[in-house]
Amino acid sequence: MLKPVPSDLAHLRQHIATLDGSLHASGALPFGVDAIDRHLPGGGLALGAVHEIAGRDGGGVDAAAAALFAAGIAARTHGQILWCVTQSDLFAPGLAQVGLTPDRVIYVEARDEKSVLACCEEGLRHGGVTAVVGEVAKLSMMVSRRLQLAAEAFGTLGLIVRRWKQERGAADYGQPTAATTRWRISATPSAPLPVAGIGRARWHLELLRCKGGHSAEFDVEACDGKTCLALAAPLVHRPAQASDAQLRAAS
Amino acid sequence: MHSCAPPPEGPLILKGTDGRRRVVVAVDRAARQAGLYPGMALTKAQALVAGLAIHDADPKADRDGLERLAQWALRTFSPLVAVDPPDGLVMDVTGAAHLKGGEAALLDGLIQALAAQGIEARAALAGTWGAAHALARFGPGSSVITAPGEEDKCLPGLPIAALRLPGDTVHSLSLLGFQIVGDLAAQPRAPLVHRFGPDIARRLDQLFGRLNEPLDPVHLPDITEVTRVFAEPIGAPETLARYTGKLTAQICDRLDSKNLGATQLDLMFHRVDNRIEAVRIGMARPVRDAARLTRLLCDRLETVDPGFGVERMRLVATGAEPLALAQSSTLDTPGDTAGAGLSSLIDTLSNRIGAERIYRLSPAESDVPERCAHRLSPLAIENTQADIWPQHWPRPVRLFARPEPITTLGLLPDYPPRAFTWRGARHQVIAADGPERIFGEWWKRDPEIHAVRDYFRVETEAGARYWLFRSGDGEGHRTGTRGWFMHGVFA
Numbered sequence: 101m102l103k104p105v106p107s108d109l110a111h112l113r114q115h116i117a118t119l120d121g122s123l124h125a126s127g128a129l130p131f132g133v134d135a136i137d138r139h140l141p142g143g144g145l146a147l148g149a150v151h152e153i154a155g156r157d158g159g160g161v162d163a164a165a166a167a168l169f170a171a172g173i174a175a176r177t178h179g180q181i182l183w184c185v186t187q188s189d190l191f192a193p194g195l196a197q198v199g200l201t202p203d204r205v206i207y208v209e210a211r212d213e214k215s216v217l218a219c220c221e222e223g224l225r226h227g228g229v230t231a232v233v234g235e236v237a238k239l240s241m242m243v244s245r246r247l248q249l250a251a252e253a254f255g256t257l258g259l260i261v262r263r264w265k266q267e268r269g270a271a272d273y274g275q276p277t278a279a280t281t282r283w284r285i286s287a288t289p290s291a292p293l294p295v296a297g298i299g300r301a302r303w304h305l306e307l308l309r310c311k312g313g314h315s316a317e318f319d320v321e322a323c324d325g326k327t328c329l330a331l332a333a334p335l336v337h338r339p340a341q342a343s344d345a346q347l348r349a350a351s
Numbered sequence: 352m353h354s355c356a357p358p359p360e361g362p363l364i365l366k367g368t369d370g371r372r373r374v375v376v377a378v379d380r381a382a383r384q385a386g387l388y389p390g391m392a393l394t395k396a397q398a399l400v401a402g403l404a405i406h407d408a409d410p411k412a413d414r415d416g417l418e419r420l421a422q423w424a425l426r427t428f429s430p431l432v433a434v435d436p437p438d439g440l441v442m443d444v445t446g447a448a449h450l451k452g453g454e455a456a457l458l459d460g461l462i463q464a465l466a467a468q469g470i471e472a473r474a475a476l477a478g479t480w481g482a483a484h485a486l487a488r489f490g491p492g493s494s495v496i497t498a499p500g501e502e503d504k505c506l507p508g509l510p511i512a513a514l515r516l517p518g519d520t521v522h523s524l525s526l527l528g529f530q531i532v533g534d535l536a537a538q539p540r541a542p543l544v545h546r547f548g549p550d551i552a553r554r555l556d557q558l559f560g561r562l563n564e565p566l567d568p569v570h571l572p573d574i575t576e577v578t579r580v581f582a583e584p585i586g587a588p589e590t591l592a593r594y595t596g597k598l599t600a601q602i603c604d605r606l607d608s609k610n611l612g613a614t615q616l617d618l619m620f621h622r623v624d625n626r627i628e629a630v631r632i633g634m635a636r637p638v639r640d641a642a643r644l645t646r647l648l649c650d651r652l653e654t655v656d657p658g659f660g661v662e663r664m665r666l667v668a669t670g671a672e673p674l675a676l677a678q679s680s681t682l683d684t685p686g687d688t689a690g691a692g693l694s695s696l697i698d699t700l701s702n703r704i705g706a707e708r709i710y711r712l713s714p715a716e717s718d719v720p721e722r723c724a725h726r727l728s729p730l731a732i733e734n735t736q737a738d739i740w741p742q743h744w745p746r747p748v749r750l751f752a753r754p755e756p757i758t759t760l761g762l763l764p765d766y767p768p769r770a771f772t773w774r775g776a777r778h779q780v781i782a783a784d785g786p787e788r789i790f791g792e793w794w795k796r797d798p799e800i801h802a803v804r805d806y807f808r809v810e811t812e813a814g815a816r817y818w819l820f821r822s823g824d825g826e827g828h829r830t831g832t833r834g835w836f837m838h839g840v841f842a
Contacts, residue, residue: 161815161840164748168842171748180693191750191839192712192724193740202712206693206729208700209708219700226699228692287842289814290782298782298810301842322842 117141117312126255129176133320133329136305140281141312145173149280150224150248150258152239154273156286163263165285165303165322168198170233170259172323175199177257179230182223184208184216186235198323217243224250224258231257237264237272244277282309291321300324362400365408366393376408413437420470421569426669428461430617430629433566439487441480443566446654447631452707458494478502480566481558485513485532506558507533514554520547532558565625575609576667577601584623584660591620591652591661596645598666603641612637612674618648620655621663628655632702635730636694637674643695647702697729714739718789720750720838744787745808747818747839754836757819763833764825767807771819773837778811788824803830808841816841 126148130137137143145151153170155162167190174181181204183190188209192202206229210216213236220234224247239260251258262273273284284306291299301322307315321330362382364375373393385400397403417434424440425432428451431443444457451457458474465472475486475495482502486495489509497505509532511524524547529535535543536555543551556562577598585591595618606613614637620628630651638644700709710726716739717723723740740746761768767783785807791799806820818839823831 161817161842164840165842168748182696189749189752191720191747192714193720194746194748194750194839194841196740197742197746202714202724205711206697207710207712208704209710210704211708215704219704222699222703223696226696228696287814287816289812290810290816293782296782297784298808298816301816302814303842 126252129173129257131329133318133331135331136307136316136318136320136329139307139313139316140310145257146280147177147257148252148255150244150251150260150278152244152260152262152273152277152279152282154262154282154284156284162286163261165287165301166261166263166283167235168194168323169283169285169303169305170261171195171200172198172329173259174231174233174257175204177230179204180228181205182208182219182229182232184210184219184223184232184234186210186213186216213237217247220258220260221247221250224256225254227254227256229256231259233259233261235261235263237262237269239277239279241275241277244279248278248280279309280311281307281313284308288319361402361404362387363404363406364396366405367408367410410437418569422571424461425569425571426615427464428457430619430631430667430669431566431568431627433568435480435484439484441483441566443627443629444476446629446651449702449705450631450633452705454496456707458496462494479557479560480564481515481554482506482560484515485509485558489513503559507531507536511535514551514558516550516554520550523547524551563624563626566627568627571667571669574667574669575602575605575611575613575671576665577605578663578665580663581661584662586657586660588652591655591657591664592649594664595648595652595666596641598664599645599648600641602666602668603639603644606639606668606671606674609671610673610675611668611671612639613644613668613670614638614672615668615670616644616648617665617667617669619665619667620657620661621665622658623660623662624658626658628657628661630655631669632698633670633706634694634698635701635706635728637672638695638698639674640695643698647698650699650702694730717792719792720746720789721752722792745784745841747841750818750839751837754820754838757835757837759819759835765805767809768819768835771809771835771837773817778813778815778817780809781812782810784808786821789820801829806838 126146128140128142128144128146130144153166155164155166157163175198181200183205185207186209188207190207192205195205196202208219210219216234216236217239220232223229223232239262247258247260250256260279262269264270264272286304288302288304290301293299303320303322305318305320307317309315318331323329360381362385363379364382364387365377366373367376368374375387375389375391375393375396377389378387382400382403387396387400393405414434414436417436417440421432421434421440424442429442429444429447433441435441444454448454448457451460454476458476462472462474473487473490473493475483475490477483477486477497478499482497485506486497486509489512511521511529511532514532524535532555535551540552553562557564579594579598585594598618602613614634616632618630622628630648632647632651697709709729711729711731712724713727715723715725755773757771757773759768759771765786767785768780770777770779772778786805789804789806791802793800803824804820804822805824806818808816809819810816817837818841819835820838821831821833821835823833825833
């Protein structure tokens with residue numbers, strides 16, 4: 101009997117992974133945090149795919165966290181970003197502080213959500229931008245499928261930030277879409293400081309859905325100037341004070 | 352300046368003849384204030400105002416000037432422009448308003464652009480030529496826009512003169528006691544037609560949109576255009592799209608032979624009922640790529656109503672700029688250059704939602720958060736480095752366009768609030784950073800000479816982080832009201 105060569109096996113595994121969607125042809129964008137990257141097939145957020153991000157409360161503070169999370173991811177790609185919104189309440193200096201400099205972002209202010217999604221699809225299909233961010237309340241299965249196909253075909257990263265005003269939006273977020281991963285973010289109290297003031301922001305990050313992977317939860321520290329997340333102290337089994345001391349020493 | 356030019360502040364009139372009478376044809380603002388009006392006898396005007404500057408009216412030159420103005424408007428504002436002599440232009444802006452950011456913006460832009468050329472204009476936008484003509488001349492303001500369906504309310508109150516009838520008909524009607532359009536419209540038609548001919552009924556129907564009134568648009572000389580005439584009228588969307596593609600390929604060949612690229616294309620559909628439907632697309636940079644132009648045009652085809660069929664299609668390059676052949680390399684990676692790769696995406700999006708809705712934010716030299724960025728065209732490669740934005744002070748992700756007032760509990764003058772109520776919910780503050788003092792820009796705006804804002808970053812017990820500020824320095828009333836405001840949300 102012929103013994104299979106190990107390299108053939110690896111090749112076959114990779115081929116199967118591409119077929120079942122757990123590995124993307126365009127590669128992946130690692131977060132640089134091992135605990136998160138381990139959970140994602142391909143070792144990072146799949147490029148050439150659509151990802152959904154929402155804050156826990158949809159409209160207020162957590163939605164800002166969702167936008168910043170998206171900005172942090174988009175900033176780690178190398179190229180121009182298209183950011184489609186219906187209301188322009190983004191504050192560019194805030195985005196610049198997580199590494200998304202103004203020379204890289206093109207804002208599109210559409211009249212309604214339908215045209216936001218159309219512009220997103222156009223951006224994903226074009227291939228000239230490396231990431232497209234769209235802010236909408238509703239995302240239907242059909243539209244998300246279109247976006248996903250466009251993203252796959254051109255290897256562009258699509259990020260849909262879901263924000264809503266009414267409670268109904270939260271129920272909508274439970275509806276299935278064709279997005280590859282789905283995240284939910286809530287802001288949690290920041291890292292304690294020995295002096296008065298506010299430490300580095302912390303988020304509770306829930307990976308609700310992940311194609312070819314399992315859902316998971318993480319406690320992280322928010323994006324910094326180099327767009328990197330970091331694990332919050334409790335998850336790495338260290339006393340909070342010690343980790344903060346180390347962080348300060350490192351900074 | 353011409354040696355015989357009249358002094359600009361003195362009254363000026365133009366004279367002409369009406370039969371054997373010598374009459375005033377046109378008056379300027381100073382002359383109107385002196386009580387002169389078009390149509391009065393010249394001798395009477397001379398008797399009323401001393402030192403009156405009188406020139407001969409030149410209707411032919413006026414007509415030529417109007418024609419030139421129409422050509423300018425055709426290039427700038429709308430694919431369908433016709434002259435409406437003696438003193439008007441009429442445009443069909445159906446397929447073109449999106450490029451100027453909507454109908455109101457188009458009308459404002461038009462009035463401003465004419466004012467820049469020294470022409471004081473009034474404009475109106477309505478559902479029919481007749482209504483727009485009437486409202487521009489007799490409407491309430493210098494710029495009037497009527498919503499569809501609203502015309503029936505505002506048109507009947509207009510004077511008879513708004514109906515584009517000959518002067519003697521208007522005069523006879525006023526002798527009969529008709530003052531406004533509504534009076535005339537309420538009358539039975541037959542006696543009016545019997546006495547004045549069919550004109551009144553026709554003008555009334557045109558005014559209210561019951562009768563179609565085709566435009567005879569002006570043409571631009573020396574322009575690249577291609578036409579296709581159909582033996583049988585076409586109307587199916589896919590047929591229109593197919594011939595759009597064929598015409599685009601033809602015009603690209605023409606442009607190629609002239610070394611030009613199109614920056615603006617008008618596609619006109621001449622319908623069998625003499626109406627012209629038009630579509631206009633604009634490009635950020637000159638383009639000669641047939642596939643790309645076809646796509647941009649076909650995106651707009653859904654706005655075209657072919658009616659009973661289209662018998663002729665015309666594609667005109669109303670804007671064209673030199674476009675040399677550029678060398679391309681397979682080593683170019685998409686997204687590498689901000690300009691070349693992106694301009695097609697920008698074109699597609701701006702033709703869909705309007706060019707002013709796509710922008711970059713560039714840092715502006717201002718510490719006031721609302722003014723620290725200004726919008727640039729997406730293809731502008733300016734110094735967009737973020738260096739002048741503060742790095743050491745955290746900035747929120749979302750900023751409210753208007754700071755929202757909150758009620759707070761806290762110590763004055765320098766402490767952050769201990770608790771605040773925002774949008775009906777009470778938040779307990781557990782940590783805060785600040786204050787960051789931002790002064791008003793007294794060197795630009797006088798009212799801000801003493802203005803001060805103290806910004807605080809606060810964290811509530813739920814873990815939410817907000818950007819609050821207190822108006823004023825907390826001591827004197829001169830620097831602000833001491834009210835607290837919510838201005839942004841941190842992640």
